Amino acid sequence: MPSISKKGIQMPESPIRKLVPYAENAKKRGVKVFHLNIGQPDIKTPQVALDAVKNNTIETLSYARSEGSEEYRTKLAKYYVNNNIPVTADNIIVTTGGSEALLFTIGSITDPGDEIIIPEPFYANYNGFSTASGVTVVPVISKIEDNFALPKIEDFEKLITNKTKAILICNPGNPTGYLYSEEEIEKLKKIVLKHDLYLIADEVYREFAYDGLKHTSVLSLEGLDQHAIVIDSVSKRYSMCGARIGCIVSKNETFVKTAIKFAQARLSPPTYALIASEAALDTPQSYFDDVIEEYVSRRNTLIAELKKIDGVKVANPKGAFYCVAELPVKDSDAFAQWLLEDFNLNNETVMVAPASGFYSTPGEGKNQIRMAYVLNENDLKRSVKILAEALKQYKN
Template identity: 80%
Template sequence: MPLISNKGIQMPSSPIRKLVPFAESAKKRGVNVFHLNIGQPDIKTPQIALDAVKNNTIKTLSYARSEGSEEYRKKLTHYYKKHQIEVTKEDIVVTTGGSEALLFTIGSITDPGDEIIIPEPFYANYNGFSVASGVKVIPVISKIEDNFALPKIEDFEKLITKKTKAILICNPGNPTGYLYSKEELEKLKKIVIKHDLFLIADEVYREFIYDDLEHTSILSLNGLEEHAIVIDSVSKRYSMCGARIGCIVSKNTSFIETSIKFAQARLSPPTYALLASEAALDTPQIYFDDVKAEYVTRRNTLINELQKIEGVKVTKPKGAFYCVVELPVKDTDDFAQWILEKFNYNNETIMMAPASGFYSTEQEGKNQVRIAYVLKKEDLISAVKILREALKVYNS
């Protein structure tokens, strides 16, 4: 029998999606499942984006430019300017989602065997993208006790080797919801300049910042022009996960020229999705104000309800729409499967993402889950009640 590659064997399963078969089985048994596992907002996509596809007059659905249409990239520069980010259309490469942006970035700056330092817990697919590129993730652990703040710079520095090519952060963070301050980013700026590394920032949740705090993009830091790479996406910003449009933004011309070669190899991003994404840039500010207010309500509801459960530890996210929750169980992989397979409360149950999949350090996060507060307030209250009752049964 032909053999599967070592790379394929090492490719991790998604902690977000691996429990889907158990959720589907529960639904077939007539059990209602509250999905807390995946960052799929229930917020409506801006009508202006949907109408751009519905009302188009395209006669031939042809290839787009590999780096994305000039019109879209030019319009993106105006969007970034509103966020105090000064870039040109030549600094942008449009990708098929933020996922492809990460793959192009890793492919452009690393060779097999190279290393990228990432504060953990981190977005689970960083592991998968690194394995696909033959790159090693070097984790630096942030702790729930510190609200998942940036680890000490000394912790980063002692991990840097000749093989280190970049530091990768998500700001605000998935899965923690942590928002890096400008002071923390300045510390990272100093270390990447000192060691001549790239600083990659996944900023796809830029719009979702709470408690009157402000987001600082690494592209706004002076002196970081040759080092900064931003990963962006329309998926969460406009609730357009299915469009699969993202981009890479960087002022490093050599990096951009290299990433365009990867873009050319896959030909082009999808034309209809480009149309929708370009139109979405005209979404009025009131849309974001309303969405943010809704997420603040959901966050506060979730945190307040979770804090009522004895033995549960949770931090208050400052951005995005996720939180990492520590549960009074030894193995949340087992618990998350059990709650779908063998438990229901009033014929309802919940689906969560075990947090071990958001770490690359062995045995870290085994008693944690990631919860996405993408459901309405009433459903979140019901979901936490189910969790409370499930913990009583499971631990008995």
């Protein structure tokens, strides 16, 4: 038979989605599954976005502009300016989700064999996007003992070679929930300027910063106009994961012109989703205030409950809606599958994301899981109770 490509073979499975068949089989057996594996918020999408689609009078569902409508990009630019990110509509390319934004970015700045340095654990699809582009991820390991803080700058510098094209961060972080301080962003600024690299920041969780802390965008810093690239999305901000609308934001004119060629090749982002996303920008601040209050409460509940389990170590997230927990097991992939195949507590079980898929360093994260606190507090408490009982049985 014809052969499969090397990069197809090397393409990693998603730690978030690869166990879905086991979860579906569990449900067919009548087992209730609490989904802590995926960042699908249960928060309602702003009604203004839903109404914009419901009440539109489009008669022909036509192509949008490749870079997104001028109306949406202009309105989006105002949103950024209000968040201390001084950009214009010409600095924005609308994409089909943040995923496409990352693919266009990597395609625009790297060639096969180039390298991107990423603090790990990191969003699992960074591995996939890099593999698809023939790019090597060079990890800098952050530790749960340090709450996944930015590794020392010396750790970055010793990894930089003539193949290094960029440093990529997620801020706040997925899967860790770590929020980089302005001081840490400044340190990254110095290193990318010194070595003439791009600084790519995945900022899709910008609104979700807790405990009085503030988010610092790489585009809010002076001197990075030619180096900073922001990846963004409506998915988590407005609980619109299914809209698949994201964007690239950069003041580097040459980079933007290059990325637009990738956008033209895929024609355009989805028209209905553009309409919903433009309307979502009218969402009042009270919506975010309520959502943040809810997530802080959920985080506090989840962390408090996890700390009651003997042998479990957990980092304290300062943003987003994920946490990484270290379990008293040798292989969290096997444990996560066992939870769905062989375990239930009163006909209930939990689905988690094994954390090894959020690392590129072999052997790292083998006893860790990522949990998304996207369920209500009662369900979170129940989920941790199930997890605690599962660990007791698994141990035996």
